[in-house]
Amino acid sequence: MRILHTSDWHLGKNFYSKKLTSAQLKLFESEFFPLIKDVKPDVVIVSGDIMDKPNPDYESQQLFKEILYKLGQEGILTILILGNHDSKRVTLYKEFLQSVGLFLIDDLSWVKTPLKVTSKKGENVYFYCMPYMDIYELREGINTFWKDLKRRLTLFTNKEEVELSDLFKQLVYFLNYEKVKKPAVFIGHFAIEKGEFTGEESSIKTIGMEELVPVGIFKDFDLMLMGHLHRVQKLFNKVYYSGTPMPYSFEEAEVKKGVWLIELKCEKVTKEEFVPLSSPVRFKVLKGKFNELIRFPKDDSYIKVVLEDETPILHPFERLRSVFPNLLVLEYENQDKIVSSAQVTQLSTEEFFSLNEEELFKNFYFTVENKAPSSSLLDLFRDYLEEFKKASLKL
Ligand SMILES: [Mn+2]
Known part of the structure; x- marks a missing residue:
């Protein structure tokens, strides 16, 4: 299974007084899509922060539409989850887009039932796709999606004050009751312990310190393709952050930007490559x-x-x-x-x-x-x- 992993596009971002939409379009046209045509992955994963703002302007939405259209034309199955900068405006047409192989994910339905992807060689991989949710949304989501199990199984989330980690623990516990299907890939938009921040990750939705989620909770997953941290990194040999596809701050000017190409075979990563994309703006x-x-x-x-x-x-x-x-x-x-x-x-x-x-x-x-x-x-x-x-x- 050949996977192309990217995240934190932040379409429509402003950089000081400059609008980056035309630079972003150029990046996709002259770097991203030629790469897709070249490597022909079985699946493209976009781990959140598709747009920069929850209420994107017309120009940013047009850019997103352009990218979706090209992905659809390439005929490559693509999974996009919401990040902390996104809102459900982005997933408005999700039912239509599914028919052309574009999965826009804004709730827990594709965590409860993982998305099964079959490669050209016939291997199956199960993608557990978890969009960004704040503590209250996630708690409510778990209560609704696992209503039946809630009555029968232990609850870690009964107490008044819960942390994100408690909720993830609960979620994985429920998933395990029905057995995590293997090979299992988890897609998410949050910070895993030991993750390195650049300082640009916060948004209006995050208040105060951000929680670092322990990796141990996800021991049943073979691979984690994550968004939120803006710098490329690989943690604990199975957690991958692609970072932003181009620099979005002066501090990131000299840092390599790009996407991950990962090959998964029988629950193991057999090949990984970070492919740099050259930024249209210096x-x-x-x-x-x-x-x-x-x-x-x-x-x-x-x-x-x-x-x-x-x-x-x-x-x-x-x-x-x-x-x-x-x-x-x-x-x-x-x-x-x-x-x-x-x-x-x-x-x-x-x-x-x-x-x-x-x-x-x-x-x-x-x-x-x-x-x-x-x-x-x-x-x-x-x-x-x-x-x-x-x-x-x-x-
Ligand atoms: Mn981001």
């Missing part, structure tokens, strides 16, 4: 002094600049934009020092109005350059000031 963090950076060759990557200057620069953002049209973030490496150096010469309102133009200029110059202006510069200033005054008299 993300760069540039560090240096303003005077060096302004001489850089023109670069239209998405850029964050960290200024190493120790004194404030006048309008650095606007000026650096002439070299970096997609400059998105600018900060000083030593922000505290900058603030204090500016404060030394900061004037009170009273002082400000008591100074003449030349004194104000001297003060301003000192704030920016941290030294007094030279006499030739002062002469120049006086000339301009005189010219300016004459011109304003004429008006």
Whole structure:
């Protein structure tokens, strides 16, 4: 069974002031679909966070529709579960889409009855597909879907305060009553113990600290294909996170992004490969002094600049934009020092109005350059000031 595993697409994401929809479309057109055509997997798994927002705009929905349409055309069975950024708006047409082999999963029905996939070679694999749910939804879901078993079996979830782990324990306990069908693959969207966060995983739906679920609960499963953590990782030899298909933060700019290709044979992973996808947009963090950076060759990557200057620069953002049209973030490496150096010469309102133009200029110059202006510069200033005054008299 050849599985292509991906997650956390976050379609329609905004990156600072930039909309990423066209970059995302390009990624799918020039990287993702050529790969699918090349490797022809038996099944594609998308482990949640399909969209970036629960109420996606028209453009993001169109992008999603485009991707679904292409997946349908390729004729490859695809399983997509909801993540903590998604809502049921995404699964509105799930019944229609099933008829073309696209399974959009938003409840526990495909956990209760696993989705049986048969490979081209005739092997069967059972996929237990668990969409993201918060504690209350999951508790209610378990109570509804396993109503019959609830009366007969032990309940771990009777107490008032339950944790996510209690609910998963309960769920797997119920599944085991009917025996987990093998080979068993679990698809989910949450953090497993030892998982490494990037800091972008939270959303409006998660409040406070996130729970790390112990892997031991899932001992009956041969493979876990997970979403939620944005960096690629493999834990305990059976838990795979693909991470996002392209970088979504400057911190992730240098991290490899892509999808997992996994071959499963008789309950064992016989082959695994992380296939990198090249991002259609470049993300760069540039560090240096303003005077060096302004001489850089023109670069239209998405850029964050960290200024190493120790004194404030006048309008650095606007000026650096002439070299970096997609400059998105600018900060000083030593922000505290900058603030204090500016404060030394900061004037009170009273002082400000008591100074003449030349004194104000001297003060301003000192704030920016941290030294007094030279006499030739002062002469120049006086000339301009005189010219300016004459011109304003004429008006
Ligand atoms: Mn995510």
